[in-house]
Amino acid sequence: MTYRLVHALDGAGFDRFAVSYSGGKGYHIELFFDRAVSVEAARKFYATILQHAEIGPDAHGKVEFRPSSTQGVKLPLGINQKTGRYCGFCDTADGLRVWSPEESREYFRRIRKTDHQRVLDFIAEDVEAYDQREAAEMEDAVARHKPLPIYDQSESFTLARASDRYMHGMTAPGQRHNSFLMLARFMNHHGHDQADALELITEWFAWQDRTFYKSDTEFCARDLAECIEFVYANDQTLHAETRDLTVTFAEIDAIIRRCPGKSQKALTYAMLIHSKRLAAENGVFFMTYKQMEQTAGIAERTARRHIDGIAEIGVIDIVRRNQRIPGTKFNKPNFYRMTLAEQDEEGGRGFEIANGTTFADVVRNMYSERQIRALLPRRQSDAILTS
Numbered sequence: 001m002t003y004r005l006v007h008a009l010d011g012a013g014f015d016r017f018a019v020s021y022s023g024g025k026g027y028h029i030e031l032f033f034d035r036a037v038s039v040e041a042a043r044k045f046y047a048t049i050l051q052h053a054e055i056g057p058d059a060h061g062k063v064e065f066r067p068s069s070t071q072g073v074k075l076p077l078g079i080n081q082k083t084g085r086y087c088g089f090c091d092t093a094d095g096l097r098v099w100s101p102e103e104s105r106e107y108f109r110r111i112r113k114t115d116h117q118r119v120l121d122f123i124a125e126d127v128e129a130y131d132q133r134e135a136a137e138m139e140d141a142v143a144r145h146k147p148l149p150i151y152d153q154s155e156s157f158t159l160a161r162a163s164d165r166y167m168h169g170m171t172a173p174g175q176r177h178n179s180f181l182m183l184a185r186f187m188n189h190h191g192h193d194q195a196d197a198l199e200l201i202t203e204w205f206a207w208q209d210r211t212f213y214k215s216d217t218e219f220c221a222r223d224l225a226e227c228i229e230f231v232y233a234n235d236q237t238l239h240a241e242t243r244d245l246t247v248t249f250a251e252i253d254a255i256i257r258r259c260p261g262k263s264q265k266a267l268t269y270a271m272l273i274h275s276k277r278l279a280a281e282n283g284v285f286f287m288t289y290k291q292m293e294q295t296a297g298i299a300e301r302t303a304r305r306h307i308d309g310i311a312e313i314g315v316i317d318i319v320r321r322n323q324r325i326p327g328t329k330f331n332k333p334n335f336y337r338m339t340l341a342e343q344d345e346e347g348g349r350g351f352e353i354a355n356g357t358t359f360a361d362v363v364r365n366m367y368s369e370r371q372i373r374a375l376l377p378r379r380q381s382d383a384i385l386t387s
Contacts, residue, residue, distance in 0.1 A: 001053075001055065001062055001063055002019065002026075002027045002029070002092065002096065003092050003226060003227075003230045004053040004054070004055060004230065004233075004234075005029055005049065005050075005053050005055075005063065006019065006029070006092045007053065007230070007234070008049050008050075008052040008053035009029070009049060011052065012049065012052055012122060013118075013122075014031070014114060014118070014119075014122075016031070016032070016111070016112045016113065016114045017029055017030060017031045017114070018030045018031075018032075018076070018089055018107070018108075018111055019089065019090050019091060019092065019096070020076035020077075020087055020088065020089045020090065020104075021085070021086075021087055021088055021089075021090055021096075021098040022074065022080065022087060023078075023079065023080025023082075023083050023084075023085040023086065023087040024080055024082065024083055024085070026062075027090070027096065028066075028074065028076065030073075030076065031114050032111060032112075032113045032114060033113060033114050033115075033116045033119070034113040034114065034115055034116055035116045036116070037116050037119060037120065041119065041120060041123060042065075042119075043065060044123045045119050045122065045123055046065045048122070048123060050063060054233075054234070074087070075087075076088065076089060076104070076108070077089075077101070077104055077105065077108065086098065086101060088100065088101065088103070088104035089103070089104045089107045089108065092177070093177055093178060094177060095176070095177045095215060095219065095220075095223040096223075097215065097219075161182070162182045162183060162185065162186035162189075162238055163186070165179055165182055165183065165186075166183055166186060166204060169204070169207065169208050169209070170208050170209060170212045170213075172212065173211070173212045173213065174212075175212065176208075176212065176213040176215070176220065176223075177223060177227070180201065180205075180223060180224050180227040180228075181227050181230075181231060183197075183200075183201045183204065184197055184201065184227050184228045184230075184231035184232070184236075185231055185236050185237050185238050186238060187200060187201065187228075188231055188232060188235070188236065188237050189237040189238045190286075191286045191335075194228055194229070194232050197228050197232070198224065198225065198228055201224060201228070202221070202224065205220065205224065235288075235290070235291065237278075245273070245276055245277065245352065245353045246351065246352050246353070247272065247273075247276075247351055247353060247362055248351075249351075249366050250340070251272060251340040252269075252351075252362055252363060252366055253366075254315060254340045255268050255269055255272070255315065255340070255359075256363070256375050256376070257375070258313050258314065258315055259310060259313065259315060261306075262379075262380050262383070263296075263298045263302050263306055264306050264309060264310055265359065265380075266296040266297055266298055266359060267292060267296045267298060267302075267303055267306050267307075267310060268310050268315050268316070268340075269296070269359040269362075270292060270295040270296035271287060271292070271316060271336065271338065272338055272340065273295070273353065274287050274291070274295065275336070275337075275338045279337075279338075282337075283337045283338065284319050284335050284336070284337050285335065285336060285337070286334065286335055286336075287334070287336060288334075289303050289304055307321075314339055315338070315339060315340055316336050316337065316338055316339060317336065317337040317338075317339050318334075318335075318336055319335040319336060319337055320334065320335045321334040321335075322334070351365050351366060358387065359384075360383065360384045360385075360387045363384050364384065364385070369385060372384055372385060373385075
């Protein structure tokens with residue numbers, strides 16, 4: 001939970017927070033505001049960050065809001081009266097190792113306050129975004145495309161950098177925890193499941209220079225497992241390189257003319273964009289059914305049902321699917337290749353896309369209203385033109 005919350009706060013642009021050990025079973029995340037905010041606003045901020053961290057209502061008992069009318073704030077830098085343990089500061093980048101009193105006091109002196117207005121603006125923006133998401137749920141699936149979180153990853157987690165770390169190992173102290181995160185993304189990028197990732201990174205860690213880290217074997221093993229769990233739970237992967245995110249008229253026209261149903265169109269467009277971002281040089285890419293559900297706006301079972309259909313009409317090629325790993329109950333990753341035409345007869349009229357560009361956006365750019373109504377059934381054309 002701590003890793004998830006820290007990631008959500010960082011992702012939302014709130015980096016002026018502190019993490020401290022409770023002295024017992026858990027951790028505290030403290031924010032220090034430059035001015036007081038209402039309890040109502042603080043609770044909304046708490047709830048919004050939990051949503052960004054994908055922590056559901058059933059886990060709220062594990063992530064408590066403080067202070068309340070009956071519960072105060074447990075201050076850091078003290079001693080837990082039950083366990084006798086020191087409540088020092090810590091950091092996820094350091095595997096949540098509890099810092100010494102000297103380290104904690106020095107860190108405390110450097111903590112900066114969070115602008116209260118940024119919190120209020122963040123809450124307001126999220127409410128507006130929620131309203132927009134609710135409205136989007138009313139749209140036809142053919143007019144909806146959602147970018148995956150893995151399309152916007154930190155540049156510190158590039159494929160080249162991860163490959164180098166996996167091949168050559170750590171080069172200096174302080175790299176252990178970030179190496180675990182980087183290599184977990186590396187394994188996920190290449191389609192390894194969690195069990196494979198744990199085994200491969202454990203083998204990698206066994207030959208690292210022992211002088212580069214101080215933590216004992218048990219602590220490192222636990223930290224590795226938590227890093228892998230966090231990466232796979234959030235489906236994080238790696239940057240390969242900057243891609244040309246331009247779709248051509250021929251590609252969109254093929255989807256319009258060859259995919260009869262709205263879900264088939266939505267799925268094919270989602271796979272096309274995914275391939276442009278993440279496919280290898282030979283055009284082969286890895287995409288899970290869960291990713292198809294998230295970005296195409298259709299149910300996972302619908303994606304499973306339509307994969308064979310869009311392969312039969314020739315818009316994708318199933319390179320490998322449902323291939324069992326020998327001696328295990330696991331399947332190897334599914335791989336696909338897009339088989340849409342890349343250029344039209346006029347030389348490839350295109351449309352540059354960005355995160356969140358929907359299928360409807362592209363279609364409206366490439367066709368007139370009259371052409372859209374002529375090419376699509378009424379419900380599909382209405383969805384395209386009104387979304």
